[in-house]
Amino acid sequence: MKKKNLLQRTIIILVVTLAGVYTVIGPRHRPTLHDFTWSGIKATLASNIRLGLDLKGGTHLVMRVKTDEVLKNLTLADANAIEKAAKDVGLPVKEVKAETTGGNYRIILEATDPSKLPEIDDAAKKKLGSDLSNWTSSISGNTIVWTLPPAAQAVIAEQATDQAQKIIESRLDAVGVAEPLVQRHGSQTSHQILVQMPGIHDPERVKQLLKAESKLELVHVVSPPSPQPVQTYNSEEEAKASLGGTVPTNRRVLPYAERNEPTTAGGQPATDQAQKQKKWVVVESPAVVDGSELRNAAATQSRAGGDEYSISFALKPTGAEKFGSWTGANINEYMGVVLNDEVKSVAYIKSQINDQGEISGKFTKQSAEDLALTLRSGALPAPIEYMEERTVGPSLGADSIRSGVRASMVGLLLVVVFMLVYYRGAGVNAVVALILNMILMLAALILFQATLTLPGIAGIILTIGMAVDSNVLIFERIREELRSGKTIPSAIEQGFARAFVTIIDTHVTTIISSLFLFVFGTGPLRGFAVTLVLGLLINLFSAVYVSRTIFMWELSRKRKLESLSI
Amino acid sequence: MIQFFKDVKIDWLANRRIFIAISILLMLAGLSSAVFRQWKHPNGTEAFNLGVDFKGGTVVTVRFKQRPSAEVVRDALVKAGLKDAIIQPVTDKPDIVLIKIPLEGAGGESQAQVEAGRAKVREALSSFGPETAIDKDLASDPNAAFKIEGTDAVGAVAGAQLRNKAIAVTLAALVGILMYIAFRFEWTYGAAAVIAVFHDVLVTLGFFSIFQWEVSLTVIAALLTLVGFSVNDTIVVFDRIRENRRLHRRESLYKITNDSINQTLSRTVITSGLVFLSVLSMVLFGGEVLRGFSLALLIGITFGTYSSIAIASPIMVWWEQRLDIANRASATAANRPEPKSTRVTGGPNRAPLTSGAAKRSRGAGRA
Numbered sequence: 001m002k003k004k005n006l007l008q009r010t011i012i013i014l015v016v017t018l019a020g021v022y023t024v025i026g027p028r029h030r031p032t033l034h035d036f037t038w039s040g041i042k043a044t045l046a047s048n049i050r051l052g053l054d055l056k057g058g059t060h061l062v063m064r065v066k067t068d069e070v071l072k073n074l075t076l077a078d079a080n081a082i083e084k085a086a087k088d089v090g091l092p093v094k095e096v097k098a099e100t101t102g103g104n105y106r107i108i109l110e111a112t113d114p115s116k117l118p119e120i121d122d123a124a125k126k127k128l129g130s131d132l133s134n135w136t137s138s139i140s141g142n143t144i145v146w147t148l149p150p151a152a153q154a155v156i157a158e159q160a161t162d163q164a165q166k167i168i169e170s171r172l173d174a175v176g177v178a179e180p181l182v183q184r185h186g187s188q189t190s191h192q193i194l195v196q197m198p199g200i201h202d203p204e205r206v207k208q209l210l211k212a213e214s215k216l217e218l219v220h221v222v223s224p225p226s227p228q229p230v231q232t233y234n235s236e237e238e239a240k241a242s243l244g245g246t247v248p249t250n251r252r253v254l255p256y257a258e259r260n261e262p263t264t265a266g267g268q269p270a271t272d273q274a275q276k277q278k279k280w281v282v283v284e285s286p287a288v289v290d291g292s293e294l295r296n297a298a299a300t301q302s303r304a305g306g307d308e309y310s311i312s313f314a315l316k317p318t319g320a321e322k323f324g325s326w327t328g329a330n331i332n333e334y335m336g337v338v339l340n341d342e343v344k345s346v347a348y349i350k351s352q353i354n355d356q357g358e359i360s361g362k363f364t365k366q367s368a369e370d371l372a373l374t375l376r377s378g379a380l381p382a383p384i385e386y387m388e389e390r391t392v393g394p395s396l397g398a399d400s401i402r403s404g405v406r407a408s409m410v411g412l413l414l415v416v417v418f419m420l421v422y423y424r425g426a427g428v429n430a431v432v433a434l435i436l437n438m439i440l441m442l443a444a445l446i447l448f449q450a451t452l453t454l455p456g457i458a459g460i461i462l463t464i465g466m467a468v469d470s471n472v473l474i475f476e477r478i479r480e481e482l483r484s485g486k487t488i489p490s491a492i493e494q495g496f497a498r499a500f501v502t503i504i505d506t507h508v509t510t511i512i513s514s515l516f517l518f519v520f521g522t523g524p525l526r527g528f529a530v531t532l533v534l535g536l537l538i539n540l541f542s543a544v545y546v547s548r549t550i551f552m553w554e555l556s557r558k559r560k561l562e563s564l565s566i
Numbered sequence: 567m568i569q570f571f572k573d574v575k576i577d578w579l580a581n582r583r584i585f586i587a588i589s590i591l592l593m594l595a596g597l598s599s600a601v602f603r604q605w606k607h608p609n610g611t612e613a614f615n616l617g618v619d620f621k622g623g624t625v626v627t628v629r630f631k632q633r634p635s636a637e638v639v640r641d642a643l644v645k646a647g648l649k650d651a652i653i654q655p656v657t658d659k660p661d662i663v664l665i666k667i668p669l670e671g672a673g674g675e676s677q678a679q680v681e682a683g684r685a686k687v688r689e690a691l692s693s694f695g696p697e698t699a700i701d702k703d704l705a706s707d708p709n710a711a712f713k714i715e716g717t718d719a720v721g722a723v724a725g726a727q728l729r730n731k732a733i734a735v736t737l738a739a740l741v742g743i744l745m746y747i748a749f750r751f752e753w754t755y756g757a758a759a760v761i762a763v764f765h766d767v768l769v770t771l772g773f774f775s776i777f778q779w780e781v782s783l784t785v786i787a788a789l790l791t792l793v794g795f796s797v798n799d800t801i802v803v804f805d806r807i808r809e810n811r812r813l814h815r816r817e818s819l820y821k822i823t824n825d826s827i828n829q830t831l832s833r834t835v836i837t838s839g840l841v842f843l844s845v846l847s848m849v850l851f852g853g854e855v856l857r858g859f860s861l862a863l864l865i866g867i868t869f870g871t872y873s874s875i876a877i878a879s880p881i882m883v884w885w886e887q888r889l890d891i892a893n894r895a896s897a898t899a900a901n902r903p904e905p906k907s908t909r910v911t912g913g914p915n916r917a918p919l920t921s922g923a924a925k926r927s928r929g930a931g932r933a
Binding site for chain 2: 386388473525528
């Protein structure tokens with residue numbers, strides 16, 4: 001009976017050990033002879049274990065989506081649309097104001113005739129349709145107030161963050177970052193996104209790409225038609241003055257930089273009289289089409305062999321239809337290409353254009369490619385800002401691995417030497433258990449695809465110290481039982497039984513505090529919690545089950561054991 | 567056979583006043599350091615030397631071909647407009663310098679805070695020569711003088727978030743442990759253990775304030791670890807007390823506690839010693855990043871061991887005796903004879919003790 005029990009235990013331990021060893025150093029391909037050399041094992045180990053950014057090198061970015069900007073823009077746009085809707089049906093409107101401060105988003109419409117207010121409300125509802133469904137309206141006196149309730153704000157902000165996350169993912173993908181991690185960060189309402197990019201050590205370009213807003217618009221420039229030159233102004237004030245001092249909601253005053261003489265739209269080469277001076281133009285609002293109608297964008301060389309680049313783009317069918325009918329109706333009018341609220345080029349419309357266009361400007365190859373990329377991935381719904389940025393160079397990561405491994409080895413060695421000196425024969429049990437614990441912990445890390453970080457290595461080192469505690473508890477207890485005159489088998493029996501209660505209690509408390517760290521902790525700290533918890537769980541197997549089996553084996557070897565080496 | 571402690575008969579509880587006085591002194595020292603520093607710099611978080619994780623700011627790790635002295639680096643930084651930089655040569659790597667600068671562009675957008683610091687450091691360092699190209703090694707680039715190996719830039723908002731989270735996690739873990747011990751033992755044991763753990767955390771933090779060691783995210787991990795460790799130590803003693811109380815019902819709690827501490831003394835010293843050794847190897851070989859972590863653990867383990875003997879046990883004994891006196895008084899008031907007067911603590915109407923004993927004997931039976 002006892003023999004059978006021992007055999008069963010031995011088989012279980014052997015199977016678990018072999019499986020563990022194979023998981024740790026077994027190659028994930030058909031093994032070759034090289035895989036069993038020292039360097040081969042090291043290489044396999046390195047490829048099996050998923051290293052954190054702090055060990056592998058890379059960039060860790062935390063960014064916040066400025067969702068208040070989305071809400072602000074939405075309020076302004078809807079205020080515009082409401083005013084337009086009322087005017088379109090001939091209802092008198094005195095003033096429309098948009099309030100966007102202090103987390104309150106409100107549109108206040110003041111009418112000259114209060115009796116028309118319900119009609120205006122209806123007209124706005126009809127015209128804006130679902131756009132207005134988020135708002136709640138109330139009429140009092142001669143005003144209608146539309147308010148965006150906090151719940152609706154939260155939904156819109158949430159959508160913007162999700163959209164930003166998707167756009168960031170597609171941009172990272174397009175620029176070729178290998179194995180990026182993009183996920184929400186912090187609480188749901190903080191609208192933060194975490195981006196981890198292994199292997200990226202200088203994130204400047206990627207950072208610029210990620211936050212590039214790339215808002216493209218094709219607009220009608222207010223100007224006498226060609227062949228008259230396009231109407232520009234030397235200052236913003238001058239441009240505003242031409243509109244009578246204030247900018248009405250259907251006009252925008254935009255800077256117009258970098259470009260020279262207007263050319264025909266549709267990809268004609270530019271003439272070479274660069275005018276460096278910044279000018280201003282007045283354009284119609286809203287734009288004819290915007291970046292959401294873009295089907296494709298690509299960097300093209302402005303002239304064969306030159307180092308100036310421009311971006312050619314194509315529109316989606318819906319955009320092309322709008323654009324085609326508009327250009328057809330506005331031959332000889334001026335059209336502007338606006339990028340991020342700056343007019344990049346102005347050209348007169350020679351003939352109807354359907355779906356092709358070009359943004360010319362003095363782009364370098366890189367900047368043209370980056371711009372095309374961000375245009376393709378769509379505009380971010382809101383600007384983003386970086387809150388946290390960490391980079392680790394490859395050699396720094398390698399240094400950390402080296403010092404971590406060295407510290408673990410020294411720690412392990414000290415513990416092993418002590419256990420062997422102090423407990424002699426039984427010390428071997430503890431050492432076998434400890435080494436098995438290390439192997440199984442690495443195997444568990446690989447199996448669970450957990451990430452090993454530098455604090456994670458600290459967790460391993462700490463596990464060495466704490467794992468041995470179980471053995472110390474058991475051995476001290478066995479010694480006590482022996483001193484009190486028990487026989488060796490019953491001392492071992494009692495030692496394990498009595499110590500087990502304590503071992504459970506000590507493990508559970510440490511696991512509780514590690515779990516809190518894992519659930520609420522960030523980044524590398526979670527790595528610490530992972531290794532510590534895994535180490536302690538495995539310890540219940542290695543320090544109790546395995547060590548017990550070794551004692552059982554010793555007992556079974558001799559009929560009567562006179563002395564126990566402990 | 568080597569045996570450190572054989573049949574020790576130390577009367578630990580007799581010295582409880584001295585122990586508690588020492589602990590209170592240590593905690594007061596830490597507290598006064600924190601209060602004094604805070605008061606001296608009223609607008610900063612100067613009670614502790616908070617790292618960039620919690621305060622915001624930038625740390626730049628630079629590898630030099632020829633490492634300039636700290637003064638030279640400082641001069642270059644001052645020229646670039648960075649006055650309050652901390653320049654920290656890495657002890658075990660002769661070519662690496664850590665440059666820590668507080669938040670730049672404070673009050674502005676966190677974007678600017680995150681980016682300004684590094685840009686300025688880069689500008690300052692360019693006075694030492696060109697930087698290595700991104701994809702090249704410092705050694706393989708003959709012209710380069712330095713390479714920025716790593717940066718950590720944290721804005722003020724992100725720093726505050728991390729700080730609040732760290733405090734919340736530590737407190738939540740303490741509550742979790744209190745609940746577990748209350749479930750496994752009686753609540754007096756749990757309370758005593760948690761007071762002892764609080765003591766360890768406070769003493770450790772006191773050291774960090776007095777010596778102005780940097781408090782970073784990893785230090786918080788260390789604090790949580792020492793919470794677990796210190797409770798472990800206390801549990802080992804309490805488990806033994808629980809067991810001995812069942813075996814020796816006629817003994818006084820005072821003697822049982824002393825005996826239990828003495829019986830587990832060898833385990834306590836060996837385990838703490840071994841953990842101490844492994845943490846010491848981290849201090850010596852673990853590199854700069856783990857230094858704060860290992861220092862916190864080193865102190866925490868020392869005091870965690872001390873507190874389970876010197877703080878948790880006396881508090882538990884004191885508390886149990888108080889409860890017992892109260893129970894006797896109420897029992898006498900009700901004019902009921904005391905059937906089991908031999909039991910020093912826990913009158914017959916003290917349900918928790920009975921249920922605790924029952925729980926324990928179940929546990930022993932299972933094992």
